[in-house]
Amino acid sequence: MPLPPGTILQLMYLKRRLERLTPGRFMEIGPGSGDITELLLRLGWTGTSLDLEPSTVEHLNSRFPNDISAGALAVRCTNFIEEEASNSVDLVISCMVMEHLDDQDQSLFWERSADCLREGGLMICLVPASRAHWGIEDEIAGHFRRYDRSQIHDLAAINSYTVSHEACLTYPLSNFLLPLSNFLVRRSEFKKLKLTMDERTRLSGIREVKMKTRFPNIFGIILNRVTLYPFYVLQTLHLRNDKALVLYFEARPTKTSKSMV
Numbered sequence: 001m002p003l004p005p006g007t008i009l010q011l012m013y014l015k016r017r018l019e020r021l022t023p024g025r026f027m028e029i030g031p032g033s034g035d036i037t038e039l040l041l042r043l044g045w046t047g048t049s050l051d052l053e054p055s056t057v058e059h060l061n062s063r064f065p066n067d068i069s070a071g072a073l074a075v076r077c078t079n080f081i082e083e084e085a086s087n088s089v090d091l092v093i094s095c096m097v098m099e100h101l102d103d104q105d106q107s108l109f110w111e112r113s114a115d116c117l118r119e120g121g122l123m124i125c126l127v128p129a130s131r132a133h134w135g136i137e138d139e140i141a142g143h144f145r146r147y148d149r150s151q152i153h154d155l156a157a158i159n160s161y162t163v164s165h166e167a168c169l170t171y172p173l174s175n176f177l178l179p180l181s182n183f184l185v186r187r188s189e190f191k192k193l194k195l196t197m198d199e200r201t202r203l204s205g206i207r208e209v210k211m212k213t214r215f216p217n218i219f220g221i222i223l224n225r226v227t228l229y230p231f232y233v234l235q236t237l238h239l240r241n242d243k244a245l246v247l248y249f250e251a252r253p254t255k256t257s258k259s260m261v
Helices: 005-018 035-042 054-063 065-069 103-116 136-141 149-158 173-194 197-203 217-221 229-236
Strands: 025-029 046-051 073-077 089-095 117-128 161-169 246-253
Touching: 005 035, 005 117, 005 161, 005 173, 005 229, 005 246, 025 035, 035 046, 035 054, 035 089, 046 054, 046 089, 054 065, 054 073, 065 073, 089 103, 103 117, 103 149, 117 161, 136 173, 136 197, 149 161, 149 246, 173 197, 173 229
Parallel strands: 025 046, 025 089, 046 073, 089 117
Antiparallel strands: 117 246, 161 246
């Protein structure tokens, strides 16, 4: 099934960054439908994906049966910030997760990530960016905040990390599509505003919004890496544009901080 254009652009950038790393063990927090999971596995990584929502875990189990049976992937339904972890992985990765955490849990997220990482390990996160673009989707998805680059550097410093790389992603395509996106989300998911923040978070991993997160297969003709490559080039020209709607960053615990080659 075709992916949303913004997701494709994010995956293209992430692939480029991951290809600079030697594959090892990963811990993925909030895998959603498993697109980043698949990218990691195909690049030779092995590891574990954690999610709060049982239906998300069930989906991943059905999507990756061969990788699971081969021992390359484990999927667990659990809360990452309540996990006891000790220096077991080379990479902690999350996409659209940290914004769902209140301030206390956000600090615990950074702390648990450091606990998980081996010496020299890396944390990679993608988060919603540009606080000026707070809107209906943030409310429905159960977000506490959007981020900017200075805020991420401040959070890293407070939590004893060093940001080694950052990039603003999906500009200008996602910005152009934002009014349509907000319309589709409001029409399809407005009733979710009656749910608790925790319930909205649990349902945000795999969303069914026609023409935003789910597209007819025929749309694969236009929603693919080849046809979106011009927008990928535009994205690379705007990696420091604070109007972008997605912020990508890599960080390492200070005691083992090391720049990526």
